[in-house]
Amino acid sequence: MAETTSTAIDARAEQAAPVGPPPKSSTRRELATGLSFLAPNILGVLVFVIFPVVFSLGMAFTNWDLTQQNMFKPEASVEFTGLDNLIELTTENRVGDVNADGQTVGLWEAISSSRFLRFFGNTLFFMMGIPLAVGGSLIAAILLSQDTRAGGGRNHAWLIGGGVLLSSCVLLAALGIGASAMVLLVVGTGCGILLMGLAGGLTFYRTVFYTPHFVTGVATFVLWKNLYSKQTGPINNTLQPILDGVSGMVAAVPPGVARSLHFLGYALLLGLFWKLLAILRRMHRDGDLGRIATALSVALLCLPFLAAGLWYATAPTAWILLAAAGTIAIAQTAMALRGGDRFPSTAMEGLGSGLVLSIFAMVGMFILLGLSAVAWYLPGLVEGEVVDGVVVDAPGLEAPSWLNGYHYAKPALMFMGIWGAIGSNNMLLYLAGLSNVPGELYEAADIDGATPLSRFWNVTWPQLAPTTFFIFVMSTIGGLQGGFEAARVMTQGGPAGSTTTLSYFIYQEGFETGRLGFASAVAWVLFLLIFAVTLFNWKFGNKYVD
Template sequence: MKGRQNDILAAAGFLLPNILGFLVFTAGPLVFSLAVSFSNWNLQRTIPFQWTGLDGYRELMRDNEFWLYFVNTIYLMLGMPIAIGGSLFLAVLLSQRLRGMVVYRTLFYLPTFTSGVALMILWKALYNPSFGPINAVIDWCLQGFGINDLLHAIGCGPLAAPQWLLETKNLLGLDVEQVGFVAAQRGIGAREALIIMGVWIAIGGNNMLLYLAALTNVPQELVEAAQIDGASRWRVFRHITWPQLAPTTFFIVVMSFIGSLQGGFEQARVMTNGGPAGTTTTLAYYIYTKAFQEYQIGYASAVAWILFAIIFVITLINWKFGQKELSY
């Protein structure tokens, strides 16, 4: 690309349409919300508007709820690596030139299509502690394979199938009322239920679609040449496909972090109401509640900008890590 060091004019032309809309509909409102985060703006006008500087941020640091929901948000991200890895695996399978691949792709994408209400009702039924098929299978395994008898023999209490959406317990034993761990809270509960559901929805969803698109850009001649040279499947993937996928992987990882840090809103709103006892409330849902149910726009903006800072730092880390690992 020598000799084309500065295309500033052309670049300006190409950027113009996007940057105009971007300035008006994104940048402007963002600056506005940043300004608002330094005020006590309340839609309900019980308190007169005033600039409060960093008060909102200070209050937030002391806000027990904020930290609880922050922990929830992070915890619910645990399914992310599985979802991304699974998407890649599926995409590789589906990028083979076999008959009926479009049918499979469509089928895998269906959960992303299907309306949230339908999915919610169905998953609630699946997670039903007494009659749901998931617990039926777990019970069958526990009884059938004599696992409980075995546990009894070695002096442990019997295992019971989890209560799923009704349960505040979680794998790490996070406490309900303050940030911390309690042994009594160790188990499987609503958060795990949401993680599993999330992986199921995401695995054949947008990430798979992106990987599929990226895989079609992998030059087929390279792959075939390598195969002729006798390279194993894994080596072909590792040394030809994977580097070609690097920019897409980078995109997916960055967007997944952003998406899941801002996520959990729909689930909380339609499926769990953020419960039981607030264990599935995420920061995005908290911001919504603060802004549109409690009218504290100022405070909600402060939470949003703290969330921004967290995402920003994570993206920077991704960037550094990505440069090394993804040769990007």
């Protein structure tokens, strides 16, 4: 009874106690305690992030040059120059000035003199490897999602035995043809990876593919620099015997036969163009691609043909390619107009999917265009060039000097970047995306009798479209920012600036020449480019990707 009375008294006391906000002094004390814990981080962000960003924005409109304004030249001062730095980005030689030849500088000469535009072109060239890297990551993810143990048990043992037999045959064949030690090393490494993967399963393969991503960057660049060595590099030691064989084959046939490969490449390029336009036409007819999205996708596919007309290597025969491509475009347009639209769609419907498909295809078309150009000049390269009895180019094909050749340095760094990007986080994102594809869709495709290619194109690819678009946009942002480490370690931006990207250009202007004002202007222009790509992703990433 006493216990019940005490409980009732406590309950009435609690009800009688005033309920309200805590005292202001207690709230202020808690706020001060929380801010004291956050103060180091807040102070670090203000000092090392916010202040430098705002300060660099102000520097972009000044002539601050450490070689002119420093403690040894007190008479010089930093001056506000307005938009002069931004103007210099596009036209370093002003229109109307007199050049070294005593001629007046025209608009085109002023624009072509801009180092910013030239190095921006280098950056875009390196970014052409993004579709190849993304496609390689997708292929790697598909392969790494398969069962490599054949169900386990006896089947797995037979699979390992078959791998040992295959590796033995390949090594014996390499020894039988007198392969060099470097070729044997490469073949042996490949066979070893095959056998260890069959024994260890997907865990081993996934580790091997992901290894380049977490290996220290500088160490990787130094390794590739040695691989690309002209005299002692394994790449040239492996490539030179192949080039010798190609030289013998080309020399043994008439030049017209070898140059026919040039037109074969054109035929493949035009066939691919026809197929891609047909795909875009069907997507538009079925309501998967809007009118504006279709027009933008087609415009990207036309870029290789426009480049063929401007590129000196394809100029002699470019008119054939341009005429054929125009005929194909007119034919596909007529078929689209005659077929009409089965299902209505908005103008921007499917823009993401159309652009991703066109960009992937565009890179492949550029590769075909380049190989066609090589085929046209191949007989002349094999024969060599003699001028007034002096051998200018020795006969035969020679392995290039990858990092010292103006035309080879960019492809060399691009190939290295593709190698490192295939097994990066993109592969992990694709692995996660593949695991989320509903199995019922594959079962329905099997019931309909779909082939593996049809399963991929109609089931896997549409389900991975959002992942692909996200990877592509993030890769584009990284491509605009990247290129510094490889250029700094391997080529120092050379030869003749052929591997200098915008990020390395900022480093050169800011830390090598001391032009802090101009370097800040370049950095802010780069920021605006990246911001524009981010806005594009925000606008179209989730809305127009199937």
